[in-house]
Amino acid sequence: MEKQLEKQTRSRTWIQQLSIKSLVIISIHILFMIAVLLIDALDYRAKISLFAFLSAMTLWIATKIPAGFVAIALIAFIILMNAAEPDLLYHSLSEEVVWLMIGAFIIGEAVKISGLAERLTDSILRKSNKKNNLLFGLSSVLFTSAFFIPSTSGRAALSMPIIDQMSQRFSTKERSILAILAPVIILMSTSATLIGAGSHLIGIGLLESTVDQTISYIQWFIWGVPFAIIITFLSVLIIKWTLWPRDGLKEIVNVQPEEKIKSKKQFNGKEKKTIILILFLIAGWMTESIHGYDIAFITMIGAILLMIPNYGIISWKQGISSVSWNLIIFVAAATALGKVLVDTGIVKWIEKEMLNVLHLFIGAPEWLIVLIILLVTVTSHLYITSHTTRAIVFIPGLLLFSETIGVNPSTVVFLSLIGMNYCVTVPVSSKALLLFYEEGEISYDASHLLKISAILMPLYILVIMLFYFTYWQWTGMHL
Incomplete structure (x- = not known):
């Protein structure tokens, strides 16, 4: 009886020591686990990898745990759960x-x-x-x-x-x-x-090879x-x-x-x-x-x-x-976490689900089509960490979408590439952000980046919408 009371006391002490922030983070992880398990389209490896990636994003933003430790620990977690080979860690460098x-x-x-x-x-x-x-x-x-x-x-x-x-x-x-x-x-x-980004050249190359159109310098x-x-x-x-x-x-x-x-x-x-x-x-x-x-x-x-x-x-x-x-x-491990999303088919699944949604907008008003394209491309940096990969993954699908609904492919590609240029929410979404992250006296806090993005992301979409229906249409751009 005394032992049981001692155990209960220890449990209560441990719970009291947990801050509200810790409980919220644990709750978020439980929700992630349930949500991932309910996705029937993903296999075991993909589910483990997606959970690890979502966990990493949460811990980078919400905690003071060193970002490199989080990334390496979650790669080790993926490997221990038999969702990847140890090469995932070794090849990250x-x-x-x-x-x-x-x-x-x-x-x-x-x-x-x-x-x-x-x-x-x-x-x-x-x-x-x-x-x-x-x-x-x-x-x-x-x-x-x-x-x-x-x-x-x-x-x-x-x-x-x-x-x-x-x-x-x-x-x-x-x-x-x-x-x-x-x-x-x-x-x-x-x-x-x-020439501002390699993704621009990739997007234009796909536009030329697919529909024989281009956008000049x-x-x-x-x-x-x-x-x-x-x-x-x-x-x-x-x-x-x-x-x-x-x-x-x-x-x-x-x-x-x-x-x-x-x-x-x-x-x-x-x-x-x-x-x-x-x-x-x-x-x-x-x-x-x-x-x-x-x-x-x-x-x-x-x-x-x-x-x-x-x-x-x-x-x-x-x-x-x-x-x-x-x-x-940190960069090596974080890049490997992003790469595993592609290798396990998570990115393809996201692309397929998004394109299925896009096809529901055949015959929709022009402003809605532009808004949907921007919502897809501007938020793509949250789950595809490589700028180049975003272009390779999304441009072919968006070109197919433009042909299906009968709109101008050049405009769709330009709007998509401009949308993909937004990647300010988390450090891992851009090499430029990573170079300044956790670096000596001029480092920044990931939560500050999230705070900026909460305002800047909707503003970015709004400014593109305003430009499309004013200056860009006046200079020859149209759907």
Whole structure:
């Protein structure tokens, strides 16, 4: 009897120690489990993988548990439940994004050590000592980069040392907002140009091969630039309004007079070498279709050249030390979690269910068709973490949908690609977001990203709708 009472006391103590937040998270997991079990169309492997993915999303957003630990633990869970082979864990480190990020960290360190990041920061600081103007200057630089660097991750990689250097003029709270602001600007400016993302080229290629139509670089420029400017501007306003500390100083602190002279000095040898290498990288990224080497490989070549003994900018030790291995492991594991959704057929099941719903809208009014396309594509980043994979999965189905209901395939593809460019809800949905996630002094909280997205996602859809029924129709776009 005493033992039984002791057990009951322990149980009560354990329940009392559980916070309301913990109980909510446990309840959410139970609901996920029940919902997944009720999906008859998925086999055992798919159900386990889907539950693990939903669990990861919940824990990343709602808890302070290290994101890398969550990702690896859930991969181990999938393997232990016999829903995948151990290779799922081992092969995760061979993902393209992993090597892209390793190279990006090394290049960022070289840009910082060479003095280029400080020079660019000081040149922006010379024009104003107000934080608002500094943020505007940074936003302009990041937006413009979309026109000559055809990769969001490439732009993020080159911006990291600049943000790191610039963040020294801001408070700790403001730095975390900068870590969100930079990748969001990079992502929102993607829609400005046809070469802004690989998914654009994939979508246009599928359009040409399927229905023999295309969207030219100039046409995309006419449609994309005004939209990208407006949505980037609105994104910056929303981030400042929702996250920026109200009690923060408006003036930039610790700006020394001698810093204003630095940017006028001639470039030193290290800076010149770094500039030449960055130009080489940009050329390599832009000509990927010619030489056949992907962006990650080109980035690693650049990193290797920067670490050549006696001739490089940094040493091997400096380069390797600059890599955030905590973040690399998280990215590898998180990418594997996303990949398993494709491998187990979950993504195909989602695509099939969505297309079945889409076919119910044959004969629907134009505004409803546009809205449905946007709802499908804008939310696709929540379950397909790769931008490129989203285009490969959805564009063929949406082209079939456009032919079935008799609307213009070019318009459907353009709207779909612009919709897929939205990926601001969770860090794992974009390489640009991942580069700034949990990284030193300029990291951000995943819950802040969710808070931004709750406002920005519906606004993004609304702005596209407004553009479609005004400017885009005036310039020749129609369903």
